Amino acid sequence: LTASLPRDATAADLASRLLAGDRLALARMISAVEAGRPDAREQLRCLFARTGRAHVVGVTGPPGSGKSTLTTRLALEYRARGQSVGIVAVDPTSPYSGGAILGDRVRMMELHSDPGVFMRSMATRGVMGGLARSTLDVVLLLDAFGKDVVMIETVGVGQDEVEIARAAHTTIVVGVPNLGDDIQAIKAGILEIADVLVVNKADLAGADRLVSDLRVMLQLGSAPLAGWAPPIVETVATEGVGVAELVERLAQHRVWLESSGAWHTRRAESARRQVQAIVEDRVQRRLERLTLGAEWQARFASIAAREQDPYSVAEDVLDAVTQHGQ
Amino acid sequence: LTASLPRDATAADLASRLLAGDRLALARMISAVEAGRPDAREQLRCLFARTGRAHVVGVTGPPGSGKSTLTTRLALEYRARGQSVGIVAVDPTSPYSGGAILGDRVRMMELHSDPGVFMRSMATRGVMGGLARSTLDVVLLLDAFGKDVVMIETVGVGQDEVEIARAAHTTIVVGVPNLGDDIQAIKAGILEIADVLVVNKADLAGADRLVSDLRVMLQLGSAPLAGWAPPIVETVATEGVGVAELVERLAQHRVWLESSGAWHTRRAESARRQVQAIVEDRVQRRLERLTLGAEWQARFASIAAREQDPYSVAEDVLDAVTQHGQ
Numbered sequence: 001l002t003a004s005l006p007r008d009a010t011a012a013d014l015a016s017r018l019l020a021g022d023r024l025a026l027a028r029m030i031s032a033v034e035a036g037r038p039d040a041r042e043q044l045r046c047l048f049a050r051t052g053r054a055h056v057v058g059v060t061g062p063p064g065s066g067k068s069t070l071t072t073r074l075a076l077e078y079r080a081r082g083q084s085v086g087i088v089a090v091d092p093t094s095p096y097s098g099g100a101i102l103g104d105r106v107r108m109m110e111l112h113s114d115p116g117v118f119m120r121s122m123a124t125r126g127v128m129g130g131l132a133r134s135t136l137d138v139v140l141l142l143d144a145f146g147k148d149v150v151m152i153e154t155v156g157v158g159q160d161e162v163e164i165a166r167a168a169h170t171t172i173v174v175g176v177p178n179l180g181d182d183i184q185a186i187k188a189g190i191l192e193i194a195d196v197l198v199v200n201k202a203d204l205a206g207a208d209r210l211v212s213d214l215r216v217m218l219q220l221g222s223a224p225l226a227g228w229a230p231p232i233v234e235t236v237a238t239e240g241v242g243v244a245e246l247v248e249r250l251a252q253h254r255v256w257l258e259s260s261g262a263w264h265t266r267r268a269e270s271a272r273r274q275v276q277a278i279v280e281d282r283v284q285r286r287l288e289r290l291t292l293g294a295e296w297q298a299r300f301a302s303i304a305a306r307e308q309d310p311y312s313v314a315e316d317v318l319d320a321v322t323q324h325g326q
Numbered sequence: 327l328t329a330s331l332p333r334d335a336t337a338a339d340l341a342s343r344l345l346a347g348d349r350l351a352l353a354r355m356i357s358a359v360e361a362g363r364p365d366a367r368e369q370l371r372c373l374f375a376r377t378g379r380a381h382v383v384g385v386t387g388p389p390g391s392g393k394s395t396l397t398t399r400l401a402l403e404y405r406a407r408g409q410s411v412g413i414v415a416v417d418p419t420s421p422y423s424g425g426a427i428l429g430d431r432v433r434m435m436e437l438h439s440d441p442g443v444f445m446r447s448m449a450t451r452g453v454m455g456g457l458a459r460s461t462l463d464v465v466l467l468l469d470a471f472g473k474d475v476v477m478i479e480t481v482g483v484g485q486d487e488v489e490i491a492r493a494a495h496t497t498i499v500v501g502v503p504n505l506g507d508d509i510q511a512i513k514a515g516i517l518e519i520a521d522v523l524v525v526n527k528a529d530l531a532g533a534d535r536l537v538s539d540l541r542v543m544l545q546l547g548s549a550p551l552a553g554w555a556p557p558i559v560e561t562v563a564t565e566g567v568g569v570a571e572l573v574e575r576l577a578q579h580r581v582w583l584e585s586s587g588a589w590h591t592r593r594a595e596s597a598r599r600q601v602q603a604i605v606e607d608r609v610q611r612r613l614e615r616l617t618l619g620a621e622w623q624a625r626f627a628s629i630a631a632r633e634q635d636p637y638s639v640a641e642d643v644l645d646a647v648t649q650h651g652q
Binding site: 051052279291313 | 371
């Protein structure tokens with residue numbers, strides 16, 4: 001099937017082959033959507049009706065917490081249970097986008113050669129904006145492709161990353177003992193987005209302490225959602241310890257989402273976030289195009305010279321962006 | 327002076343007292359600007375003409391690299407040289423916003439009681455968007471207040487953080503040996519924004535290795551700007567080692583910026599970024615307001631039910647946002 005996919009396949013061809021299970025068509029469609037090809041966007045609109053089945057799981061936590069290893073192990077566990085898996089890594093420190101320790105690489109190669117798994121790394125730098133929009137588009141394509149579980153791995157620092165994590169049905173926040181700043185990072189607000197907490201590297205000395213600290217924080221935090229108190233799962237991802245329990249917890253969370261009605265509420269909320277991401281992306285692209293023009297460049301130079309102020313220029317830019325559409 | 331500042335002081339009062347050196351007026355003005363008080367925004371516009379003198383230094387690097395300790399030590403070194411200092415911490419893991427090890431706390435208290443230093447932590451969570459805009463506003467207020475040096479501390483992960491770091495005149499990227507993911511994070515694009523590289527905790531075993539790795543990466547990277555090759559400075563921030571050399575390097579960078587004409591180019595570029603941040607913030611706030619309405623909520627629910635698609639709804643939202651302005 002794949003061998004016969006022509007180079008100049010239309011987006012409509014790609015979309016129908018994607019629905020028929022062609023991995024190469026999926027990969028090309030992702031690239032076409034990311035590149036903003038209008039015909040691909042049109043197809044994405046049609047594919048949307050075919051989505052909504054996958055369990056979207058966010059995995060977030062600071063660099064060094066072992067998110068990628070955990071994500072890999074989760075994927076292997078899901079595969080062992082006969083589920084197909086998509087992985088979207090939105091993490092500049094992710095080994096998916098570069099180096100990893102040898103053991104991880106071997107396991108990742110296992111995943112790479114498994115047709116039941118599809119991985120994609122998102123570029124998090126260079127392009128201003130658009131990350132949230134692109135990530136959510138890729139999640140939808142993996143969902144339409146028929147993946148049972150789609151995992152989004154993000155660094156839990158930065159607004160875009162938190163936004164992306166919030167778009168998941170179930171969000172895992174990963175911490176590790178003795179990272180020093182780690183507990184701070186968790187304190188600073190990320191705890192409230194956790195549906196399941198993981199203490200990874202639970203064989204290290206400080207693990208019990210971290211578990212009890214997290215328990216206290218959960219009690220001090222906002223009241224738990226009716227019927228769901230975020231569990232704390234201890235894992236040693238490098239050894240696969242605790243991963244089966246984690247998969248059980250994720251499944252329980254999905255059951256709770258569906259039985260409580262939260263599944264629909266979360267989908268509506270994530271629709272709102274996605275719409276917002278699309279609109280912001282469009283506005284940012286208009287802005288980029290507009291502000292590269294010579295007229296505006298001259299005004300920025302006059303701000304630099306303190307002849308004008310950025311607030312007044314911003315008002316004019318806002319008028320220009322909202323008037324000359326597209 | 328401070329004692330006589332009335333609670334209901336107008337933004338114009340705050341602005342004139344700020345220019346006269348009243349710290350409390352500065353703090354209140356920052357809060358008023360962050361809260362989006364229209365009169366405060368109006369005053370910010372006027373204060374802008376009084377800015378442009380401070381050397382704005384970005385300090386960025388992954389959690390655990392010792393950025394906050396380094397920032398504190400830099401501030402003490404600048405103070406010893408008779409320079410006044412502003413610090414803006416945009417870092418959820420920063421001890422300025424919470425816990426820190428005892429030695430750091432003591433040094434920070436030293437800074438807190440020094441009238442030549444003003445510190446502000448930015449909330450990086452909760453509010454959707456607006457972080458870049460608020461941070462740049464606070465930098466301008468500190469500049470107008472007369473600070474010689476304004477340091478912005480950010481976690482070097484996430485688009486907002488990178489954007490903010492780029493708004494500085496001089497950007498320090500901090501790495502530490504043996505952080506594992508650290509070199510990855512640096513590889514993933516942050517190196518290109520570094521004007522000065524710091525290898526902190528240079529007394530650890532892996533420091534020489536990190537220095538030589540960074541040197542190779544700098545050579546492999548894009549061609550250095552004419553006349554400026556980013557130096558690598560080794561520090562042990564907890565002991566203050568290397569901090570004086572770092573301050574020298576920062577001063578050299580400023581001299582280079584001015585003599586090469588890059589100072590003006592960077593200011594124009596940072597004006598562009600600031601204008602863009604203001605516009606995006608305005609659009610986001612319009613979006614938030616708009617999408618909370620019952621009409622749109624019903625449409626998000628219909629997306630959740632797969633009756634509509636987010637791309638079509640986004641077009642309608644875009645039309646609505648750009649038509650009913652402010």
